[in-house]
Amino acid sequence: xxxxxxxxxxxxxxxxxxxxxxxxxxxxxxxxxRVSERSGxxxxxxxVVLESLRDKGWVRVYSGVPLLFKAVEPLRVFEKAKEDxxxxxxxxxxxxxxxxxxxxxxxxxxxxxVGLEGLKEAIRKAKTVEINNATADFVKxxxxxxxxxxMVKVLLFPGEAKPSNMPNVQFKQAEIAIITIMRNKExxxxxxxxxxxxxxxxxxxxxxxxxxxxxxxxxECAHCFAGWSSxxxxxxx
Numbered sequence: 001x002x003x004x005x006x007x008x009x010x011x012x013x014x015x016x017x018x019x020x021x022x023x024x025x026x027x028x029x030x031x032x033x034r035v036s037e038r039s040g041x042x043x044x045x046x047x048v049v050l051e052s053l054r055d056k057g058w059v060r061v062y063s064g065v066p067l068l069f070k071a072v073e074p075l076r077v078f079e080k081a082k083e084d085x086x087x088x089x090x091x092x093x094x095x096x097x098x099x100x101x102x103x104x105x106x107x108x109x110x111x112x113x114v115g116l117e118g119l120k121e122a123i124r125k126a127k128t129v130e131i132n133n134a135t136a137d138f139v140k141x142x143x144x145x146x147x148x149x150x151m152v153k154v155l156l157f158p159g160e161a162k163p164s165n166m167p168n169v170q171f172k173q174a175e176i177a178i179i180t181i182m183r184n185k186e187x188x189x190x191x192x193x194x195x196x197x198x199x200x201x202x203x204x205x206x207x208x209x210x211x212x213x214x215x216x217x218x219x220e221c222a223h224c225f226a227g228w229s230s231x232x233x234x235x236x237x
Contacts, residue, residue, distance in 0.1 A: 011081065013058070016041045016049045021058050024071035031066045111215040119192065119200055119213045120145035126194035127151065133178045133190045136163045138202060138211065142192075143169070157188045183207055 008018035016039075023039035024030055030038075036046040050069055053059035058077055062068040114122075123129055123145035131139065132155045139154055140163055146152050152169045156162065158177045180189040185206040192200040199216040 012056075014049075014052075016045060017053050017056075017058070020046065020049050021053060021071055024059060024069060025074075029062065029068045029070050031068060033066070035069060111217055114200065114213040114215050116141060116202075116211045116213055119202070122194055122198060122200070123192075126198075128193075128195050129153070130193040131155065131190060132193075133157050133174055133188050134160070135188055135190070135204070136160050138190060138204065139163050139166075139169075141211070157190075 004022060005015060005018040008021065009015060013021065019039040020035050020041050023035050026038070027034070032046045032050060033043065035041070035050065036043045039046075041049055050059060050061070054061050057080055058072055060070045060072060062070065120142055123142055124147065126147070127150055129146060129150055129152045131142075131153070134154050135157050139156075143163070143166060146169070148168070150168075154169055154171050155174045156171060158174055160173075162171045178189045179186040180203055181187075182203055183206055187203050187206055190202040192202060194200075200213055201216065202211055202213045204211050
């Protein structure tokens with residue numbers, strides 16, 4: 001009996017509840033006093049235990065003087081437990097999905113240190129390239145990677161001069177300067193969108209002048225950059 005009690009405890013019953021339920025399985029209908037005698041559950045606790053089993057769906061109570069108790073068949077109990085657990089898992093899954101979505105709204109997911117060469121390798125495969133808030137120097141650095149038949153649009157950082165000898169590239173001047181702080185200096189914050197999908201960010205270190213390139217891996221961030229690009233390109237002159 002002790003091994004069965006332990007198994008019932010593992011699926012959510014307290015020790016007294018498990019003993020009372022097992023005692024009821026061996027009778028058709030029983031009073032609380034008889035259940036106490038058969039199970040070893042103290043009389044002072046038996047009514048509380050039986051009420052708890054009723055609330056959990058393991059026991060039925062029949063009115064009378066005294067009250068009579070009957071165990072629900074194990075098959076029905078376990079089928080109900082399986083249904084309840086499935087609903088519980090579904091609710092946890094929903095909660096976790098909402099939590100993940102909430103976390104995504106708060107955090108940016110990136111692949112760091114792609115490097116300028118890594119970016120150029122990605123550009124070589126792209127049919128469409130959008131570079132926003134770009135400096136002329138950066139455009140010159142990556143222009144060798146543009147495919148001949150690619151559609152390339154560059155929104156220049158305010159005040160930047162249009163690079164020469166790039167007839168297949170569309171240029172416009174941005175109306176708003178987007179910057180980031182690096183080594184206590186303001187530097188242009190550039191975004192590169194390839195095939196309207198992959199999104200990169202690039203900054204030039206003001207000390208060693210090397211470019212730092214990261215890839216945005218979270219779709220919603222990419223959508224934000226794409227939306228900003230479309231809006232900026234449409235309003236730029």
